[in-house]
Amino acid sequence: MQRQQNPGRTRAGLFLVGSLVLALLAAGLVFRIIKKNQDQLREAQRPKETLDVVIAAHDLLVGMPISEDDVVVRAMYPTMVPEEGTFSVVNDVVGRTPRERILASEPIRDDRMARADAGIGLNALVTTGKRAMTVSTNTEDAVAGLLQPGNYVDIIVTIKPEDPTVAGAKWITDTILQAIKVLAVGGSLSDTSVPTEQTKVTNAADGTKKVEVKKKDPKAEAARRLKPSITLEVTPDEAEKLALAVAQGDIYVVLRSDIDTMQYANQGVKMSTTLIGLPTAPVTTTVKRPEGTPPVPEGPSAVVIQGSTRTNVQFKSDGTTETTDGKKRKP
Numbered sequence: 001m002q003r004q005q006n007p008g009r010t011r012a013g014l015f016l017v018g019s020l021v022l023a024l025l026a027a028g029l030v031f032r033i034i035k036k037n038q039d040q041l042r043e044a045q046r047p048k049e050t051l052d053v054v055i056a057a058h059d060l061l062v063g064m065p066i067s068e069d070d071v072v073v074r075a076m077y078p079t080m081v082p083e084e085g086t087f088s089v090v091n092d093v094v095g096r097t098p099r100e101r102i103l104a105s106e107p108i109r110d111d112r113m114a115r116a117d118a119g120i121g122l123n124a125l126v127t128t129g130k131r132a133m134t135v136s137t138n139t140e141d142a143v144a145g146l147l148q149p150g151n152y153v154d155i156i157v158t159i160k161p162e163d164p165t166v167a168g169a170k171w172i173t174d175t176i177l178q179a180i181k182v183l184a185v186g187g188s189l190s191d192t193s194v195p196t197e198q199t200k201v202t203n204a205a206d207g208t209k210k211v212e213v214k215k216k217d218p219k220a221e222a223a224r225r226l227k228p229s230i231t232l233e234v235t236p237d238e239a240e241k242l243a244l245a246v247a248q249g250d251i252y253v254v255l256r257s258d259i260d261t262m263q264y265a266n267q268g269v270k271m272s273t274t275l276i277g278l279p280t281a282p283v284t285t286t287v288k289r290p291e292g293t294p295p296v297p298e299g300p301s302a303v304v305i306q307g308s309t310r311t312n313v314q315f316k317s318d319g320t321t322e323t324t325d326g327k328k329r330k331p
Contacts, residue, residue, distance in 0.1 A: 048077060049078065050075040050076060050077055050078075051075070051076055051077075051078055051081055051088070052073050052074075052075060052088045053073070053074055053075075053076045053081050053086050053087070053088060053107050054071050054072070054073055054086070054087040054088065054089070054090055054092070054093055054107070054108045055071065055072060055073075055074050055105055055106060055107050055108065056070065056071060056102045056103065056104050056105065056106050056108060057069065057070055057071055057072045057104065058070065058104045059101065059102070059103055059104050060098050060101065060102040061098070061101060061189070062098055062099065062100060062101055062125065062149060062189040063097060063098070063121050063122060063124065063125060063189035064097070064098070064189075065095055065096065065097050066093050066094055066095065066096050066097070066098070066108075066113075067094060068090060068094055071090055071093055071094075071108060072090075073088070073089075073090060074105075076107075081107060082107065082109060085109040085110040085111050086107050086108065086109060086110075087108055087110075093108050093113070095116075096113045096114065096116060097113060097114040097121075097124040097125075098112060098113050098114075099112055099113055099114050099124075099125055100112045100150070121189075122183060122184065122189060122231070125183055125189065125233075126183070126233060127233060129235070130233050130234060130235055131233070131234055131235070131236060131239050132183055132184075132231050132232070132233060133231065133232050133234050133239050133242060133243075134184075134229050134230070134231045134232075135229060135230060135232065135242065135246055135251060136229050136246075137229060137230055137251070137253060146255075147182060147185055147230060147253065147255060148182070148185060149182055149183060149184055149185055149188065149189055150181070150182065150258075151181075151182045151255060151258065152179050152180065152181055152182070152255075152256050152257070152258055152260075152261075153180055153182060153232075153253050153254060153255055153256060154175055154177060154178045154179070154180070154253075154254040154256055155175070155176055155177040155178075155180060155232075155242060155245070155251055155252070155253065155254075156173060156174070156175050156176070156251065156252045156253075156254060157173070157174060157176050157245040157248075157249045157250065157251050157252075158171060158172070158173045158249050158250045158252070159171070159172055159173075159174075159245070159248050159249030159250075160172075160248075160249065172268060172269070173268055173269045174266070174268030174269075175254075175264075175266055175268070176241055176242070176245055177234070177238055177241065177242060178256075178263050178264065179256065179260070179261050179262075179263065180232050180233065180234060180238070181232070181233040182230055182231070182232060182233075183231045183232065183233050184230070184231035185230050185231075186229060186230075230253065300315050301313060301314045301315065302315070311323055
């Protein structure tokens, strides 16, 4: 007689086999996760490749040539360095002139400096084909003293025409220059709104970096904002126009956005009534009419009596005579 198989044992065996399979899968998954984390940890602990980059040891001002004390070399990760325009050797930047203000610890880039043969000072900042022209102004004209090098401005002139009858007004105001770059404010080529603190990074003897923080003098900062003149970058034609405006009228500086390069057409303002929308008075001019033929001066006259008729004869200076109708003589 055959032994009858127990169905409960079969189900238990299948359950045990399934549990073992699931346990093996879970163990394999945990092992893969742990191995992945270990690989990431080893990758993070591995020294990354670095690049030597020349950076500013302290804030570098516009127009001031760079010396060896102004820059240091620092190892930086490639992801932190611009792809082009940086330097790895200090001698490549010594003597160059910044065109913009460079902050401390900022990489020195070629596009932020003047050409190597451009010289130093203001002439290194002037674009080829343009000129630097200084005009006198006051604090109110220079946008309340907030005008900074690198800004863009419009120049407005108010002038008294030589012949008001031809111009149609006694005073004319017009925008003569637009989107003109400011190279300097007073005697400063750099941003006069510098922060109240200046940082300087130096290399200590033990190889560590030493950071020095120097506070600015508030009185000196206020004095820098009161500059009597501004230097503009203009073309030769614009320089001539600006010189004539300064000589003949009063100029005013209008600040505009750095990204606004649009040239706007305008007709100017000729009279104060235009500002409030009143119609301007018509300009009257005296027109001389052509004179007619002058009358011929009269000469002597005579009376001719023929019988009972009397005739008046007028002798002209040109030799002609004029007679009137004859009238009967009264007895």
